[in-house]
Amino acid sequence: MDVTKPLQVLTDCRSVSEILNRVGDKWTMQVVVLLRDQPRRFNDIKRHVSGISQQMLTRTLKTLERDGMVERTVRATTPPQVDYALTALGHSLSEPVQQLAQWALAHGVIIHENRRRYDGDH
Amino acid sequence: MDVTKPLQVLTDCRSVSEILNRVGDKWTMQVVVLLRDQPRRFNDIKRHVSGISQQMLTRTLKTLERDGMVERTVRATTPPQVDYALTALGHSLSEPVQQLAQWALAHGVIIHENRRRYDGDH
DNA sequence: CGGGATCCAGTAGGATACTG
């Protein structure tokens, strides 16, 4: 099978697309950025990420833990206390994401203008 | 209403999440990276992005056009010919995306290891 | 050739109730 450059690029793309899909869901980013400052507990996160349900927060944290982006620490107190902290991997991700955040902030307005114009013309 | 720093961060996050969601869908990245090299025609793109249906390619291109990321040029020949090219905005996006691509390529293996380990333990 | 229109399946995400 031929290892032409276009094919290589597309292979890379699928790998990148997977990451983008993981990190680009509705809540992951907000949780990661929140945890960048400090570890937090479940309901603490829930309070700061407005609109998220306990269901989705559970799923989001579990997926992040599975990928090794956050570490889950259970303290066997009563009531139980669970801390979530970003791992080194999670922190390393936040760097390229910030690049994209810069881009999004810089071009967000233009994109929305483009959409308005497009929707007006069509 | 208070304009505390956490709130500001979360506002940014939603904007970034929106971009990630747009760009992180199943096909957008592959199309954008393919068009980075040169403009291409509809079926030309379809051939290079293996697995994409004409339906999804149509939708993907239309969304990219709406956001001002690609420019659509129709030549009224018979048969009709339509060229798709990346705009300056589209090109500018590909830069931070490449940063993320680097990250994905560098850490993809570790992430998959983390998942295997997690799935084994639980 | 480059789509539009339609239908259909799978999954992401939301609401609520319950539990150790």
Next chain:
DNA sequence: CAGTATCCTACTGGATCCCG
């Protein structure tokens, strides 16, 4: 407090047929 379990809805993506 920190979840699990259940149900439901909406959106994404795929397949097919048609049209200028």
